Amino acid sequence: MDAELIAMQLFSGIALGAILIMVALGLSIIFGMLGVVNFAHGALFMVGAYAGLWVASRTGSFWWGLLVAPIAIGLFGILIERVLIRPxxxxxxDDPLLLTFGLGYVLVEAVRIVFGSDGIPFQTPPELSGVADLGIGFFPVYRLFVVGVVAIVLVLLWLGLEKTKFGLIVRAGAKDPQIMRVLGVDIAKxxxxxxxxxxxxxxxGGVLAAPMRNVNPEMGALVLAEAFVVTVIGGMGSLLGAVVAGLLVGxxxxxxxxxAPEMATIVMFALMAAVLLVRPQGLFGKKSRA
Known part of the structure; x- marks a missing residue:
């Protein structure tokens, strides 16, 4: 086992961690602000992948799928919150937890009806195919692209939460929504x-992950488990924790x-157990949230 192989595997772990960060960020934002544990999150990851595949197949462009699918599914999420979660x-x-758990099954079955149960390959765009020489070995260009996109999203999210009025309202509302109502903020919006x-x-995250794995109705199940592990390790509601834990788990x-390939899935649960034994609230979580 040489240094080049170890370095390439390390980069693969970072690329996997980047996908986990995207999913865990969504979980952490929703829990941190609304206090809702969204068990439909994995299914929405899967729906995002199918939406990206559908748009790309209709337009002939991966880039349109990457742009349109997250916006469309985000609007669908707004509809879910307004109609199902808000009441x-x-x-x-337990009520929103059970509702989103059931919603996840509904979404999976709906996708099966529309697209079938078989996996559908999502081709890597030609401009992102091939490998890049990193000096220590060759690494897929697409995975480098995924890491770059996630890094840009993290910067934009940080700027939005830390440097804008809306971000200030979100952070304040997460701590004390009642005070925000007293101050005249429409916290429901x-x-x-x-x-x-x-x-x-x-x-x-679903669209970015699609070219690295077949798009299929069950693809959200393992991702959901991994995302919850990341969220628990990092600390429920902590965005910094989601980033650090995502890279750590990946x-x-x-x-x-x-x-030890047979231990690859088990190791993340062992890591979660070790962290919880030392810090039940996670690496960056608060005891009140634990």
Whole structure:
């Protein structure tokens, strides 16, 4: 096992971690602001992949799929919040959890009816095919592109939350929505936009992941488990935690696959258990959220 192989596997782990970050960010934003544990998140990841595939097949352009699908699924998320989630605010935390759990199954079955149960390949765009020489070895150009897109999204999200008035309202509303209402802020509209943003992020993750795996109705199930592991390790509601834990889990899975492939899936749960034993609230979470 030479240094080049280890370095390539490390980069593969970062690319996997980038996808997990996109999904976990959506989970963390929705939970941090609305307090809703969205069990339909994996299904929405899958729907995003199918939406990107459909748009790309109709337009002949991967780029249109990458642009349109997250926006369209984000708007669908807004509809979900307005019609299904909003009537459950103020009730038991189990109610939206069970609703989104059922919604996930509905979305999977709806996709099966429309597209069938077989996987559909999503071709990598020609301009992003091939490999790049990183000096320590060759690495797929598309995976480098995925890492770059996620990095740009993280910067834009940070700027939006830290440097804008809307970001200030979101951060304040996550801490004390009642005070925001007293100050005249329509917190319901903020929740609506935040839920749509969280869903749009996971849909973007679905489109980015599609060329690296077959698009199929079950593709969201494992991603949902991985995203929850990332969210729990990083801390429920913590965006920084989602980023750090996403990279940590991605690299752990990738490096474990190099030496013990049969343990690659198990290692993330072992990592989660180790973190929870030391910090039950996660690396960057708050005890009140745990």
């Amino acid at each position: 459950l605010y103020g009730r038991s935390v 903020v929740w609506l936009l935040v839920f749509g943003l969280g869903v749009g992020l996971t849909a973007l 690299v752990a899975i990738s490096m474990t696959a190099l030496v």
